[in-house]
Amino acid sequence: MLELKNVKKSYKTGNFVQHALKGVSLKFRQSEFVAILGPSGSGKTTLLNIIGGLDRYDSGDLIINNTSTKKFKSSQWDSYRNNCVGFIFQSYNLINHISVLDNVEMGMTLSGVNGKVKREKALQVLERVGLKEHIHKKPNQLSGGQMQRVAIARALANDPDIILADEPTGALDSKTSVQIMELIKEIAKDKLVIMVTHNPELAKSYASRIVEMKDGECLSDSNPVKDKKKETSYKIKKTAMGFLTALKLSFNNIITKKGRTILTAFASSIGIIGIALILSLSNGFDIQIDKFESETLSSMPVLISQMQMDINAAEINKTLNDKNLESYTTEKKVYPLPDLISTTTHTNKLTNDYISYIEAIDAKLISGLSYTRITKLNMLVKKDGAYKLVNNDNLSISVIPKKLDSSYNHGVIEDNYDVIEGRMPSKFNEIVLVVDSKNRLDEKTLKELGIDVSNDGISFDEILSKEIKVALNDEFYVKKNGYYTYNDDLRGIYKSDKAITLKIVGIIRGKEDKSLVTNGSGIGYIEELIDYVISENDKSSIVVEQKKYDYNILMPSMKFDKSKEGIEAKDNVLATLGAKTVPMAISIYPRDFDTKKDVLKYLDNYNNDKEQEDKILYNDMAAMISSLSGNIMDAITVVLISFSSISLIVSSIMIGIITYISVLERTKEIGILRSLGARKKDVSRVFNAETFIIGVCSGALGIIIARLLLIPTNAILKDLTGLSNVARMNPLHAFILVVISVILTLIGGFIPAKIASKKDPVEALRTE
Ligand code: ADP
Ligand code: MG
Numbered sequence: 001m002l003e004l005k006n007v008k009k010s011y012k013t014g015n016f017v018q019h020a021l022k023g024v025s026l027k028f029r030q031s032e033f034v035a036i037l038g039p040s041g042s043g044k045t046t047l048l049n050i051i052g053g054l055d056r057y058d059s060g061d062l063i064i065n066n067t068s069t070k071k072f073k074s075s076q077w078d079s080y081r082n083n084c085v086g087f088i089f090q091s092y093n094l095i096n097h098i099s100v101l102d103n104v105e106m107g108m109t110l111s112g113v114n115g116k117v118k119r120e121k122a123l124q125v126l127e128r129v130g131l132k133e134h135i136h137k138k139p140n141q142l143s144g145g146q147m148q149r150v151a152i153a154r155a156l157a158n159d160p161d162i163i164l165a166d167e168p169t170g171a172l173d174s175k176t177s178v179q180i181m182e183l184i185k186e187i188a189k190d191k192l193v194i195m196v197t198h199n200p201e202l203a204k205s206y207a208s209r210i211v212e213m214k215d216g217e218c219l220s221d222s223n224p225v226k227d228k229k230k231e232t233s234y235k236i237k238k239t240a241m242g243f244l245t246a247l248k249l250s251f252n253n254i255i256t257k258k259g260r261t262i263l264t265a266f267a268s269s270i271g272i273i274g275i276a277l278i279l280s281l282s283n284g285f286d287i288q289i290d291k292f293e294s295e296t297l298s299s300m301p302v303l304i305s306q307m308q309m310d311i312n313a314a315e316i317n318k319t320l321n322d323k324n325l326e327s328y329t330t331e332k333k334v335y336p337l338p339d340l341i342s343t344t345t346h347t348n349k350l351t352n353d354y355i356s357y358i359e360a361i362d363a364k365l366i367s368g369l370s371y372t373r374i375t376k377l378n379m380l381v382k383k384d385g386a387y388k389l390v391n392n393d394n395l396s397i398s399v400i401p402k403k404l405d406s407s408y409n410h411g412v413i414e415d416n417y418d419v420i421e422g423r424m425p426s427k428f429n430e431i432v433l434v435v436d437s438k439n440r441l442d443e444k445t446l447k448e449l450g451i452d453v454s455n456d457g458i459s460f461d462e463i464l465s466k467e468i469k470v471a472l473n474d475e476f477y478v479k480k481n482g483y484y485t486y487n488d489d490l491r492g493i494y495k496s497d498k499a500i501t502l503k504i505v506g507i508i509r510g511k512e513d514k515s516l517v518t519n520g521s522g523i524g525y526i527e528e529l530i531d532y533v534i535s536e537n538d539k540s541s542i543v544v545e546q547k548k549y550d551y552n553i554l555m556p557s558m559k560f561d562k563s564k565e566g567i568e569a570k571d572n573v574l575a576t577l578g579a580k581t582v583p584m585a586i587s588i589y590p591r592d593f594d595t596k597k598d599v600l601k602y603l604d605n606y607n608n609d610k611e612q613e614d615k616i617l618y619n620d621m622a623a624m625i626s627s628l629s630g631n632i633m634d635a636i637t638v639v640l641i642s643f644s645s646i647s648l649i650v651s652s653i654m655i656g657i658i659t660y661i662s663v664l665e666r667t668k669e670i671g672i673l674r675s676l677g678a679r680k681k682d683v684s685r686v687f688n689a690e691t692f693i694i695g696v697c698s699g700a701l702g703i704i705i706a707r708l709l710l711i712p713t714n715a716i717l718k719d720l721t722g723l724s725n726v727a728r729m730n731p732l733h734a735f736i737l738v739v740i741s742v743i744l745t746l747i748g749g750f751i752p753a754k755i756a757s758k759k760d761p762v763e764a765l766r767t768e
Helices: 044-051 074-083 100-110 115-128 144-157 174-187 200-206 243-255 258-295 313-320 340-344 352-359 411-416 443-448 460-464 490-495 527-537 541-548 564-577 593-607 621-665 667-675 680-721 731-757 761-766
Strands: 002-013 016-028 032-037 059-064 085-088 162-166 192-197 209-214 217-221 302-305 307-309 345-347 366-372 378-383 386-389 397-400 417-422 430-435 467-471 477-480 483-486 500-510 522-526 555-559 585-590
Touching (some): 002 044, 016 044, 016 217, 044 192, 074 085, 074 667, 085 144, 100 115, 100 144, 100 243, 144 162, 144 174, 162 174, 174 192, 174 200, 192 200, 243 258, 243 680, 258 621, 258 680, 258 731, 302 593, 352 366, 352 585, 366 397, 366 411, 386 490, 397 527, 417 460, 467 490, 477 541, 500 527, 585 593, 621 667, 621 680, 621 731, 667 680, 667 761, 680 731
Parallel strands (some): 032 192, 032 209, 085 162, 430 500
Antiparallel strands (some): 002 016, 002 059, 302 585, 366 585, 378 467, 417 500, 430 522, 467 500
C-alpha cells in the first residue's frame, strides 16, 4: 500500500517561495491505473517525483509497506527507486551512448542481477513492447514512439510494483500515443500505474481512476480508496553498481567523443613522455656507465706516484677546523690556515724493492705496466740537410705500458688501439705514432720531428721514412773549463755510431668504441728504449761527476744543500740526466674489472705490516671517474624529472577540467541513473571510471610515444657520442609511470566526480 499523508513541497528561488504541493493526501491500490490530471504548473510532476523517491517532501509523510519514509536513508531511497518503481518520462530519458538493450538492462545491472537472467528479462520486456529487432540500436536511431517503448521496457525490466509515467505521450503523435496507452493499460493489469497527463480524453479512456490537481492541491478523486486493509509489501533490494558497469558506461561514453579523449590523453601524456624519456636516458646511461666501467675504465691504470694525495674528507675537515674558529667573527685577529697539501700528501717511497714486488704480481691480473720517468731523451732530427735538436717541451711522448707475460693478455694497447699502418714496436729503437680518431697528430710534435706540416695531410710513407736520433750523454754533453755544456756539433752527434736511430714502425689509433679513454696523440716508445738509455747514461761521465758534486753540473750557480729539498733537487737532476733512479710513478693496468680487485688486494698486501710512513698509497683512476659520473647522472636525472613533473600536475588539472565538462554534459545521464536507483557513490564511480580510462590511455600513450621517441633519440645520441642504443626503457619504470598517470588523473577527476554525485536527480533530469 502506498499512501501520501498531507505531503507539502515548496521550492525557493531567491526570495520567492513556490508552493508546488500544498498538502496532498492520496492512497493507492496494489494494482490500478491512476491518471493525474491538471493544468501545467499544478504540481503533477512534483507529486510523481515524490512518490517515486526522486524528490524529497518538506512535510507530511509517504507510507510505503506501512512504514513511514520520514527516516529513510538515501540508500533506502536508492533501493526503492531501483526495485519498486519504474519511471517513464515524457522525454524518454534514455542514455544515448549505450544500446537499447543496455538501457533496458541498466536497472538490473544496478541491482546486481546476474548476466544471463538480466539478458533474458531484458529480451522478454523488449519483446513485450515490440522492439525485439531493435535491441542493438542506439536510442537516437529510433522514432519517438520506439524510444518511449524502450523507456517502458526499462521501467518494466526490474519488475517493479509501481510504474510512474510523467506525460508519457506528451511528445508523441495521436496514433502512437494510442499504442503507448494500450501498452501502459496492459501493464496496469497487475501493477500500480500512476500517469500524469493534461489530456482528459486519454485519462478518461484508459485510466481506472482520475485524480485532478490544481495549484498544488487535489481537486477530485474519481475512485478514492476507502478500505484500509489489504496490506501490500514491496520488495526493497539493495543496489550497487560494479566497477565494471561503471567502466562500460564510461567507455561507451568516451567512444562517442573519441577525438577529445585522444587529445586529452595525448596532452596529459606529455609529462609521462618527458619522465619516461629522462628515465630511459638515465637508465641507459647507467647501463652504459657500467659497461664503460667494466670494459673501458678497466684500461685506466691504478696510479702509484711518489707524491700521493691522501684525499680523506674527514682528515681535511679536521685539519681545517681544528681550532673551532667562528665564521664572520668580529674578533680582530688573524689565524694561520694549515697547508693542506703538506698535511694531506703522503710520500710513497718507491724503492727498487717495491718495483720488484710490483713486477712479481701475477701476470694474469694485469694487461700493462708502465713507469713514469723524467729521464730526458736527447733527440735530433735532420731536416733539409740541417741538423736540429728536438725540444722535448714541444713533444708529446709517452711510454707504451709493457706486458709482464704475453701469454696471458693482449696488452692494454692492443685492447684499446688499432694498428692502422705498420706494426707495434718490438725492439728498443722502434717507436709508433699515435693519431686521434681523425688521424690527427699534435702539430708541435710533427714540427719537432722535422716533418712538414701540411693541411692536405702527410702520407704514412713520409712519416714512416722519418728517422730520429737519440744521443747518449757522452756525445751530447762536453766538458769545457771544468763544467759540462751542450755539444754544438750536431752533425757529429747525429752521425755518431753511438747514437740510437729511432724508427717509426707504425701508426696506431684508438679503437672507435674506446674513444673515451684513447683521445690523445703523440709518440709512443717502449720501456726497453728508456732502459737502454738509462743503462748507458748511468755510466756517462756527466752522471758520474754529477753524483759527486753538490751543485748542478750544467748550471754551477744552482747549489744543492743537505736539506730534504736539496737532496730531492739533486736526485731530479740525476734522473733527468739518465742516472739509475726509481721512477716517479707506476701505472698498473688491471686486465679487467674483476681482476682489478685482486690487483688492489695485492697492492694492499704490501702495506699490511708497514708503518704509516712506509705504506704505499695508490689512486684508482677508474673509481674516481665513475663515482663522479654516477653522481652527476643522478643529479641531472633528479632535476629533469622535477621539471617534467610540473607538466604532470598541469595535466591532472586539465583532467579535472575535462571531467567537469563531462559532468556538465552527462548531467542528464546522472539523473537517469539516479532515477534507476544508482547511489551517489555509483555516479561518482562512473566518472572515476572515465578518468581511470583516460589515465590508463594517457599513461599507455605516453609510454608508447616515449618508446617511439627513443628511436630518433638514440640516433642522435649515436651521432653525438658514437654509442648505439643508449636510451633504454626499464619495463618497471614504464609500469610505474602508467600507475602514476592513473593516480594523478583520478586525483584530478575526483572533485568533479564528487560534484556529479551530489547533483539533485530531479534537476539533473530537467537539463537538456
Ligand atoms: P506540473 O508538472 O504540474 O506542470 P510541476 O510539479 O513541475 O508542475 O511544478 C509545480 C510548480 O512548482 C510550478 O509552479 C513550478 O514552477 C514549480 N517548480 C517545480 N520544480 C521547481 C524547482 N526545482 N524550482 C523552483 N520551482 C519549481
Ligand atoms: Mg510536469
